[in-house]
Amino acid sequence: MVDDVISGEYDVVVxxxxxMGSCTAYEASKEKISTVKFFATEMAKRLPxxxxxxxxxxxxxxxxxxxxVLGWLEAFSAHPRIGDVxxxxxxxxxSEPTVMNYxxxxxxxFMDSFPGGEQSAALTTANEQVLQxxxxxxxxxxxxxxxxxxxCASGKSSQEILVALQKRYTNxxxxxxxxxxxxxxxxxxxxxxKLDVWQSKTSLRKEFPNGTMADEVISGEYDVVVxxxxxMGSCTAYExxxxxxxxxLLEQFDFLHRRGSSHGESRTIRITYPEEYYTKMMxxxxxxxxQAERDAGxxxxxxxxxxxxxxxxxxxxxxxxxxxxxxxxxxEILTPDHVSSRFPMVQIPAHWVAVYTQxxxxxxxxxxxxxxxxxxxxxxxxxxxxxxxxxxxxxVDGVTITTSRGSVRCGKCVxxxxxxxxxxxxxxxxxxxxxxxxxxxxxxxxxxxxxxDLYSSxxxxxxxxxxxxxxxxxxxxxxxxxxxxxxxxxxxxxxxxTRSVAPDHKALQDYVSPWLAKICKGNVRxxxxxxxxxxxxxxxxxxxxxxxSLPGKDDNILIAGGFSGxxxxxxxxxxxxxxxxALAGSVPGIPMEYFSLNRFANNPQGNRKDYGAxxxxx
Numbered sequence: 118m119v120d121d122v123i124s125g126e127y128d129v130v131v132x133x134x135x136x137m138g139s140c141t142a143y144e145a146s147k148e149k150i151s152t153v154k155f156f157a158t159e160m161a162k163r164l165p166x167x168x169x170x171x172x173x174x175x176x177x178x179x180x181x182x183x184x185x186v187l188g189w190l191e192a193f194s195a196h197p198r199i200g201d202v203x204x205x206x207x208x209x210x211x212s213e214p215t216v217m218n219y220x221x222x223x224x225x226x227f228m229d230s231f232p233g234g235e236q237s238a239a240l241t242t243a244n245e246q247v248l249q250x251x252x253x254x255x256x257x258x259x260x261x262x263x264x265x266x267x268x269c270a271s272g273k274s275s276q277e278i279l280v281a282l283q284k285r286y287t288n289x290x291x292x293x294x295x296x297x298x299x300x301x302x303x304x305x306x307x308x309x310x311k312l313d314v315w316q317s318k319t320s321l322r323k324e325f326p327n328g329t330m331a332d333e334v335i336s337g338e339y340d341v342v343v344x345x346x347x348x349m350g351s352c353t354a355y356e357x358x359x360x361x362x363x364x365x366l367l368e369q370f371d372f373l374h375r376r377g378s379s380h381g382e383s384r385t386i387r388i389t390y391p392e393e394y395y396t397k398m399m400x401x402x403x404x405x406x407x408q409a410e411r412d413a414g415x416x417x418x419x420x421x422x423x424x425x426x427x428x429x430x431x432x433x434x435x436x437x438x439x440x441x442x443x444x445x446x447x448x449e450i451l452t453p454d455h456v457s458s459r460f461p462m463v464q465i466p467a468h469w470v471a472v473y474t475q476x477x478x479x480x481x482x483x484x485x486x487x488x489x490x491x492x493x494x495x496x497x498x499x500x501x502x503x504x505x506x507x508x509x510x511x512x513v514d515g516v517t518i519t520t521s522r523g524s525v526r527c528g529k530c531v532x533x534x535x536x537x538x539x540x541x542x543x544x545x546x547x548x549x550x551x552x553x554x555x556x557x558x559x560x561x562x563x564x565x566x567x568x569x570d571l572y573s574s575x576x577x578x579x580x581x582x583x584x585x586x587x588x589x590x591x592x593x594x595x596x597x598x599x600x601x602x603x604x605x606x607x608x609x610x611x612x613x614x615t616r617s618v619a620p621d622h623k624a625l626q627d628y629v630s631p632w633l634a635k636i637c638k639g640n641v642r643x644x645x646x647x648x649x650x651x652x653x654x655x656x657x658x659x660x661x662x663x664x665x666s667l668p669g670k671d672d673n674i675l676i677a678g679g680f681s682g683x684x685x686x687x688x689x690x691x692x693x694x695x696x697x698x699a700l701a702g703s704v705p706g707i708p709m710e711y712f713s714l715n716r717f718a719n720n721p722q723g724n725r726k727d728y729g730a731x732x733x734x735x
Contacts, residue, residue, distance in 0.1 A: 367520065
């Protein structure tokens with residue numbers, strides 16, 4: 118998609134996608150949103166109505182105050198021309214919406230469509246001569262006013278319609294536009310009168326006591342409620358919504374907040390793992406990232422290649438190479454001399470070895486979360502932030518979720534609360550999840566100002582991971598010109614609600630500064646970073662995910678947590694897994710035993726591995 122050739126014609130092109138550009142694009146695109154969909158959505162927001170008069174008053178307000186002239190013209194164009202029998206036949210057999218048949222579909226799909234109904238009387242009284250005159254006068258009318266003739270034809274004869282058309286033809290354009298809009302709304306009123314469903318759809322009612330969404334009382338029933346709107350929650354909500362399920366996604370803070378593990382400029386993505394099951398899972402994860410990008414229409418992944426290196430006797434690196442060989446994944450094993458020749462900006466020690474794979478790169482983290490939130494909403498999910506979950510109770514017929522803004526019911530609840538997952542599960546179920554939040558630090562280091570793009574992806578520098586104690590990893594100069602991101606896979610256990618957000622400069626000096634001095638040949642200033650930021654993620658004893666149902670809760674409450682600093686790259690796959698668990702109770706193609714809570718029953722350390730822990734706890 119990065120290589121797409123941009124072409125075509127647009128009404129408006131906005132250059133720059135900051136707050137001003139995005140607001141401008143939003144305002145411009147609002148005009149392109151289907152008027153019928155907008156009208157139906159606004160009506161549905163106001164359900165239920167106490168009476169027909171109440172419904173008509175609401176529709177009048179929307180029509181005259183929220184729909185603009187372009188919207189009126191769009192609504193006009195959805196009608197067949199008065200007296201055009203062939204067009205009426207096509208309209209009756211068409212799935213294209215008009216203002217009210219879309220509203221009916223939006224609120225109550227069982228209702229029949231109305232196309233042509235208001236013209237039935239006129240058609241029964243029309244003769245060939247009158248129909249011909251209607252055609253001729255319609256043509257003259259459109260030439261003068263630029264839109265078709267609109268009249269509420271119910272109960273009128275063809276001759277009466279013809280007389281009205283001839284009389285209105287003498288109007289001024291501005292007066293006739295308003296008259297046509299009035300007739301359009303008469304048609305809407307007539308169709309509203311045929312509906313008795315407006316009062317019954319109470320689940321669609323939205324309460325805004327103070328007129329703002331922040332004060333909305335959350336209620337209703339959903340197929341699935343997802344708790345936590347970071348990358349895992351947004352991917353899960355998207356996957357469920359794609360499957361046509363009713364989904365509510367809840368976030369205790371603002372969407373895209375910076376308190377958890379999903380924000381920031383970048384995350385690495387790679388296929389290289391010591392564990393065979395993760396390498397196999399990444400094959401599907403890459404495909405799901407591509408599918409989501411196509412659905413969104415833009416990219417969040419930049420391919421750079423991946424370079425893994427470390428001492429020849431490092432067991433994790435050895436297992437990684439063995440996994441690549443077992444699954445016949447293209448890779449190159451490089452000696453220190455090969456590394457220096459291929460990547461002259463670095464030098465690894467003589468007793469080290471490196472592995473290069475093309476399947477590696479950078480994910481734009483916050484952009485990716487935003488993408489999945491938007492895609493979830495696009496496919497029908499309901500998103501609510503600033504909503505703290507207070508309790509989750511599994512009952513015989515589903516789950517009740519109590520929040521700071523009301524309660525909802527659902528068939529299944531998926532908890533993707535990141536570093537808060539242990540606290541939430543403990544509070545609601547008294548169960549101790551083996552998940553520990555840790556505070557860590559990411560940092561950006563200055564590249565030689567004389568050669569600021571030396572470590573850029575344009576110069577061929579890849580994402581990298583150095584298998585030492587602790588692991589050091591980084592990305593090319595991509596986010597900030599002349600800076601390279603280099604951090605360590607380590608941290609201090611913390612409470613996500615009370616932790617300091619300050620970076621740990623001592624850890625950077627202990628772990629990263631010596632590494633930069635050893636590897637980067639003096640090309641990177643290593644005494645202190647230009648920019649550093651505290652971060653948090655949560656780990657399990659074996660650093661494998663927990664993707665399972667909560668014990669004793671009838672499989673109604675599901676947990677996705679403990680992603681141990683390496684889960685972001687698999688988020689779309691985690692979304693698929695959790696959707697499968699919620700809807701089918703099983704997950705084809707994934708070795709779920711590695712992610713089950715049962716693995717801790719006989720061994721508190723979880724899955725047994727032939728190499729040591731990757732995370733260095735301080």
